[in-house]
Amino acid sequence: MDERARMTSKGQVTIPKRVRDALDLQEGDEVLFRVERRRAIVAKTADFLQLAGSVAIPAGKRGTPWDDVISRTRRQRAARRR
Template sequence: MSATLTTKGQVTIPKAVRDLLGLTPGSKVDFVRNAAGDVVLKPADTTVPHSRFAQFRGHAGQGMSTDDIMALTRGDG
């Protein structure tokens, strides 16, 4: 398959490729150069990096004092 580059540097990804990669409007993609020098289109990794606060997201946690919470946010705990 081929696509035409516009004057703005844009291309339309063919539907068969979008379907194969599971791309939908708003999807992010990465362009990666492999060992052979080819540029490969991949869905971008959109996972959020693990945070030391992730286990507390959405609730305050019972039994923690203000001092405990402050120590946690400072990295002391």
């Protein structure tokens, strides 16, 4: 899909309705602009809560208390710095 928009003197661009609909953009949503090879890519950023469950947790690690995860991570980072 190709859509055009015009930039205002303040650098603002209205995202065309067809693009908003295609990306399921709602008022208040955050968008990411990435520039690659002189082209801009616009993407809807994921809401933090939408990411829940997107990373597989190994069966042996499920149910580990968060404090234990943080402590173990800090120890491993400290060991790498030595």
